[in-house]
Amino acid sequence: PVLYPCDAVLVAIGQENAFPWIEKDIGIEFDDWGMPVLNPQTYQSSLSNVFFGGDAAFGPKNIITAVAQGHQAAISIDLFCNGQKVEERLPPSTNLVSQKMGIHEWSYDNGITTDDRKIVPLVELTSALQNRALEVELGFDVQTAFVEAQRCLNCDVQTVFTDDKCIECDACVDICPMDCINFIENAEEEELRQNIRVKAVNVEQALYVSGELKTGKVMVKDEDVCLHCGLCAERCPTAAWDMQQFYYQVTKAASACKK
Numbered sequence: 708p709v710l711y712p713c714d715a716v717l718v719a720i721g722q723e724n725a726f727p728w729i730e731k732d733i734g735i736e737f738d739d740w741g742m743p744v745l746n747p748q749t750y751q752s753s754l755s756n757v758f759f760g761g762d763a764a765f766g767p768k769n770i771i772t773a774v775a776q777g778h779q780a781a782i783s784i785d786l787f788c789n790g791q792k793v794e795e796r797l798p799p800s801t802n803l804v805s806q807k808m809g810i811h812e813w814s815y816d817n818g819i820t821t822d823d824r825k826i827v828p829l830v831e832l833t834s835a836l837q838n839r840a841l842e843v844e845l846g847f848d849v850q851t852a853f854v855e856a857q858r859c860l861n862c863d864v865q866t867v868f869t870d871d872k873c874i875e876c877d878a879c880v881d882i883c884p885m886d887c888i889n890f891i892e893n894a895e896e897e898e899l900r901q902n903i904r905v906k907a908v909n910v911e912q913a914l915y916v917s918g919e920l921k922t923g924k925v926m927v928k929d930e931d932v933c934l935h936c937g938l939c940a941e942r943c944p945t946a947a948w949d950m951q952q953f954y955y956q957v958t959k960a961a962s963a964c965k966k
């Protein structure tokens with residue numbers, strides 16, 4: 708933990724952005740929507756010693772974004788307080804780490820479940836109508852919460868293909884429950900999307916295309932439908948497929964963020 712001595716901490720929790728309490732003449736510029744004009748990398752306002760983060764920075768998003776912005780603003784504040792340039796900060800780092808623990812064992816829960824999504828139980832409608840302050844969602848019991856959590860698609864675990872290990876035996880093609888692996892002739896992206904066994908219709912999701920293999924074909928995978936189940940990597944006799952976890956690390960405030 709990083710400790711900062713201070714005189715007071717003001718905890719302010721609200722449900723919408725409203726800054727009428729900030730005097731208009733102190734130097735903080737606001738846009739037409741009443742939001743502060745900020746540097747999107749440093750979260751510094753037009754008044755150099757004032758920083759914004761979370762919903763107050765660019766409007767409501769999700770809590771993950773708010774926390775990430777808080778981290779970035781904290782780095783800026785730390786650099787600013789130490790007389791350094793807030794723009795000069797270490798970039799984030801990324802890494803892929805194999806999750807293999809045995810031939811059929813992964814460090815994540817890769818089982819596929821076809822269970823329907825559980826419905827969150829609600830209080831009786833009559834009780835909810837009688838008391839508008841009553842919390843309507845009761846939440847899951849522990850058992851249901853565990854089952855629900857196992858529906859996780861493990862989006863942080865990626866299929867990673869190594870071209871020169873592949874012997875084009877098609878074993879991964881056979882076992883993939885989503886039919887998303889293909890070994891075909893290379894072509895322009897639009898054509899590849901049509902040529903694979905199940906057409907790749909979500910054009911916002913890039914295709915995974917290998918380099919040229921020994922037969923002159925390429926491996927084409929539609930990432931949009933992959934379940935991250937790891938069956939391709941379990942079946943592959945040459946470990947050409949691997950399941951690797953994606954790590955995204957950002958610098959934290961204080962000494963670690965300084966070069």
Ligand code: SF4
Binds near residue numbers: 885887932933936940
């Ligand atoms: S991880 Fe599962 S769904 Fe994805 S390509 Fe491999 S076998 Fe298919």
Ligand code: SF4
Binds near residue numbers: 873875877879942943
């Ligand atoms: S199972 Fe492995 S070796 Fe066989 S085609 Fe798939 S990636 Fe290539």
